[in-house]
Amino acid sequence: MLQYLLKRILIFIPTLLVISLLAFGLSRAAPGDPVEMKLRGFGSDQQNLVNAERIYRETAAFLGLNKPAFYIGLSPAAYPDTLYNILKRDHRENLSKLIAQYGNWEQISAYYQQLLKMNYLLQKTAGQQESNNFRSIRSSIQQLFLAYSDTRITSLLEEAETLALQDSSLQAALQEPILTLHSSYEAIKAKARPERLYIPDIKWYGLDNQYHNWLAGFLKLDFGLSYYDSRPVADKMNDALFWTILINGMAILLAYLLSIPLGVFSAIWKGSVFDRSSTILLFILYSLPSFWIGTMLLVFFTTPEYGMDWFPSIGLGNLPTEAPFWNRFWETASHLGLPVFCLSYGALAFISRQMRGGMLNVIRQDYIRTAWAKGLSSRSVIWKHAFRNALFPIITLFANIFPAVFAGSVAIEVIFNIPGMGKLTIDAITQRDWPVVYTVLMLSAILTMAGILVADFLYAWADPRVSYSRNKQ
Amino acid sequence: MLIGVKKEKDIAEGISRRQAMGESYWAIVRRQFRKNRLAVWSLRLLYLLLFTALSADFIANERPLYCQIEGETHFPVFKQYAVALGLSTWEAQFFQKGWREHDYEKVIWAPIPYSATTIDRKNNNYRAPGDEQDVTSVRFRHWLGTDQLGRDITAGMISGTRIAMLVGVVSMSIAAIIGIFFGALAGYFGDDRFQASRIGLALNILGILASIFYAFSARSFAFSEGTFSVELLKSLGITAAIMGLLNLLARALKRIPFLGKSITLPLDIMVMRLIEIISSVPALLLVLSILAVIEQPSILYVMAIIGLIRWTGIARFIRAELLRIRSLEYIEAAQALGYSEWRIISRHAIPNALTPVLITIAFGVASAILLEAFLSFLSVGVPPEQVTWGSLLRLARSQVSAWWLAIFPGFAIFLTVTIFNLLGEGLTDALDPRLRG
Numbered sequence: 001m002l003q004y005l006l007k008r009i010l011i012f013i014p015t016l017l018v019i020s021l022l023a024f025g026l027s028r029a030a031p032g033d034p035v036e037m038k039l040r041g042f043g044s045d046q047q048n049l050v051n052a053e054r055i056y057r058e059t060a061a062f063l064g065l066n067k068p069a070f071y072i073g074l075s076p077a078a079y080p081d082t083l084y085n086i087l088k089r090d091h092r093e094n095l096s097k098l099i100a101q102y103g104n105w106e107q108i109s110a111y112y113q114q115l116l117k118m119n120y121l122l123q124k125t126a127g128q129q130e131s132n133n134f135r136s137i138r139s140s141i142q143q144l145f146l147a148y149s150d151t152r153i154t155s156l157l158e159e160a161e162t163l164a165l166q167d168s169s170l171q172a173a174l175q176e177p178i179l180t181l182h183s184s185y186e187a188i189k190a191k192a193r194p195e196r197l198y199i200p201d202i203k204w205y206g207l208d209n210q211y212h213n214w215l216a217g218f219l220k221l222d223f224g225l226s227y228y229d230s231r232p233v234a235d236k237m238n239d240a241l242f243w244t245i246l247i248n249g250m251a252i253l254l255a256y257l258l259s260i261p262l263g264v265f266s267a268i269w270k271g272s273v274f275d276r277s278s279t280i281l282l283f284i285l286y287s288l289p290s291f292w293i294g295t296m297l298l299v300f301f302t303t304p305e306y307g308m309d310w311f312p313s314i315g316l317g318n319l320p321t322e323a324p325f326w327n328r329f330w331e332t333a334s335h336l337g338l339p340v341f342c343l344s345y346g347a348l349a350f351i352s353r354q355m356r357g358g359m360l361n362v363i364r365q366d367y368i369r370t371a372w373a374k375g376l377s378s379r380s381v382i383w384k385h386a387f388r389n390a391l392f393p394i395i396t397l398f399a400n401i402f403p404a405v406f407a408g409s410v411a412i413e414v415i416f417n418i419p420g421m422g423k424l425t426i427d428a429i430t431q432r433d434w435p436v437v438y439t440v441l442m443l444s445a446i447l448t449m450a451g452i453l454v455a456d457f458l459y460a461w462a463d464p465r466v467s468y469s470r471n472k473q
Numbered sequence: 474m475l476i477g478v479k480k481e482k483d484i485a486e487g488i489s490r491r492q493a494m495g496e497s498y499w500a501i502v503r504r505q506f507r508k509n510r511l512a513v514w515s516l517r518l519l520y521l522l523l524f525t526a527l528s529a530d531f532i533a534n535e536r537p538l539y540c541q542i543e544g545e546t547h548f549p550v551f552k553q554y555a556v557a558l559g560l561s562t563w564e565a566q567f568f569q570k571g572w573r574e575h576d577y578e579k580v581i582w583a584p585i586p587y588s589a590t591t592i593d594r595k596n597n598n599y600r601a602p603g604d605e606q607d608v609t610s611v612r613f614r615h616w617l618g619t620d621q622l623g624r625d626i627t628a629g630m631i632s633g634t635r636i637a638m639l640v641g642v643v644s645m646s647i648a649a650i651i652g653i654f655f656g657a658l659a660g661y662f663g664d665d666r667f668q669a670s671r672i673g674l675a676l677n678i679l680g681i682l683a684s685i686f687y688a689f690s691a692r693s694f695a696f697s698e699g700t701f702s703v704e705l706l707k708s709l710g711i712t713a714a715i716m717g718l719l720n721l722l723a724r725a726l727k728r729i730p731f732l733g734k735s736i737t738l739p740l741d742i743m744v745m746r747l748i749e750i751i752s753s754v755p756a757l758l759l760v761l762s763i764l765a766v767i768e769q770p771s772i773l774y775v776m777a778i779i780g781l782i783r784w785t786g787i788a789r790f791i792r793a794e795l796l797r798i799r800s801l802e803y804i805e806a807a808q809a810l811g812y813s814e815w816r817i818i819s820r821h822a823i824p825n826a827l828t829p830v831l832i833t834i835a836f837g838v839a840s841a842i843l844l845e846a847f848l849s850f851l852s853v854g855v856p857p858e859q860v861t862w863g864s865l866l867r868l869a870r871s872q873v874s875a876w877w878l879a880i881f882p883g884f885a886i887f888l889t890v891t892i893f894n895l896l897g898e899g900l901t902d903a904l905d906p907r908l909r910g
Contacts, residue, residue, distance in 0.1 A: 015746065015750050015753060018750050030765055074686055075690060076686075076690070097694055101694065197691055200690075287890050287891040289846065289887060291847055292866060292883030295870060295879050295883065299876060300876070302873075303874075305873055306876070406755060425758065426761070426853075429761045429765045430853065441754055441759075445754050448753045
């Protein structure tokens, strides 16, 4: 058994690595700049460029985004291996678009340096210059950071030049830098080396990269900081896990408690009115989408609109923590009634169908006939002989319980606004809060695996004939 | 002469015998299927849904089916297809005024004279089905009410039917193609039968790396500038060219003994690992996180992603069937006849494993439709202007007094999912050899 367990875990390691790569790859491919997202709350400090740059750099370092992305990179030889040093994602992407057209990093880099210098110069002279022309020049230069097509860059540069010529004080201060900038752009075009775009180049970045740091942290159970509110991911998940486990646990318990007798009895009384009606009812329940039922219950039973305001509205109630425990308990319990119902009816239908099937298979067997023939009481035959053997399909279902912690109650948590794992995950995905998304993807994979292993154990426990060790076979 | 006649007769007999056999198999299936009344009714309802989906533009459309203005005859609903394909353009008069504001001499409206996106300003702000509505005649009533903007819910439901059917069909077609391919590889070759020469293997790995570089990495600028689908096709063309060339080279170099030495690839293990990877993350989470990467939401991406994730069930099914079939005598006979492996797989092995896959596909369609409905319910991955059952149901949450928004779309989702589940059950019964009498 131990050998089997070790083998399964060993097989699972590469699977987990691939999932981690997938999650990481998705986060790299996703649009949006996490640093910008994080800084959005503070407002961009346009007045003080040096300060803004420093804050940006510090935030990027804080989030670990100032490192290369991965151990190795495969890109055309035209791309420098230090491109990741340009921290601003939109600048970096714009520069790669320039490289993709001209293939000469030396000139493009010189142009970018000129552009940055120009930006500082404008920042410095901003105190003295207030004219409209100056503002237009400044906005042209700002736009140059995000311009990559030849016509666009040329028109922006020419616009800046003509504007500078119109004003004598501007001419003195800015004409020369603008011309230098223009000539550095012309140099890009003149010394284009597009052939370097077709030479593959494998770059080695070493161990200090974003992926490695994240994975190493994950293995040390340090899941990183949320991009959204800088709280540790583990903290956020702690709070959410409580609610999810609570409602899922209650729902699953309820479902098992009801479905096992339901399945057993409808199998024993096969063909009876009870069996037929319960089969139809359960089939309908099984097909009812829980997010529909959740919405219906929310619409009809939590609002005074239809005269059936029997349940409190969404959320978990907002009694302060000083309120007596039992008050808070009842408040929460009344809020959880509908969600737990929505979560349990589907599982109930599914489990009892499985139970009925398993039981039907068993009661056809000879040993059950023998048990009846021996004159055992029906209770003994059903629960002692048949039931235990009919449990196998239920045990395999057990594997599904673990990943349900993450994805099982997404719909219900969103509808009833319960701050559990499902809602956390959905929010993280829509906010592109990748540290949370990585962690959820990885943990749900681990839990799926754990569920399968637990089901295997239970299987061996319920049926002594099942053995996973090889030498016994 | 006589021999020729006899040969012809033999062929004719063979064909008719084969037909008889083929028919008898399907006849059995059909007879078994017909015994299940629920499944038969589901099939009829499915036909109805498919009909609605196909003719959605003719059932609910703000444009008239036929109209006459100033002596000129127009067929706007038909014309909309030509315009969509770029073959034609609308006359200026149709730009200037809304469809309802023209002075028609003769006009035939669609049964529901609204499109899903038509905004009826006179009847906005959640007009209930039974409420008094500001319409010129009963012909223009909003039978299932309107939403906040004044969009007709009936038209929305019909457009939703089309989306749901499209999602089911497209995503499961993608899933079936991938699933059958991988399942067949794993099942037919197992861990022991796939042989490749050293050079072939090396060049194919090289080819994959080169394709990633030349078709995708080096073309990232082209991707960001051009239309995604066109660029993707070009990239796939480049990939095919690279792989084709390298494989030709491999075929030539195989003659050298050292390079031509064959290696056995454990395809079964590789495919099963891939399946394990995909199924170890809940499908909903995987779909959601992939959708987060896409900047421009489109229902097509949703369908493609569902298809790319939901093939594992089909692959497992085909694999299990082919593991059984591959040791049967007729496969051995085909191998003895010297047929190529691909011919045996595609002509002899897969066709015999295909029917049970219908069951998986039926259940798969149900879950794909449910998944898409849930995604639009969350308004993830589906463009905001797209009206689907899920997006209509979402509206019910913001306006609880609009009961019709909660009941009708949800019931449509429920009905469709149930139909496919019942069809799946019916097929299971019909195709299960143990029940066949």
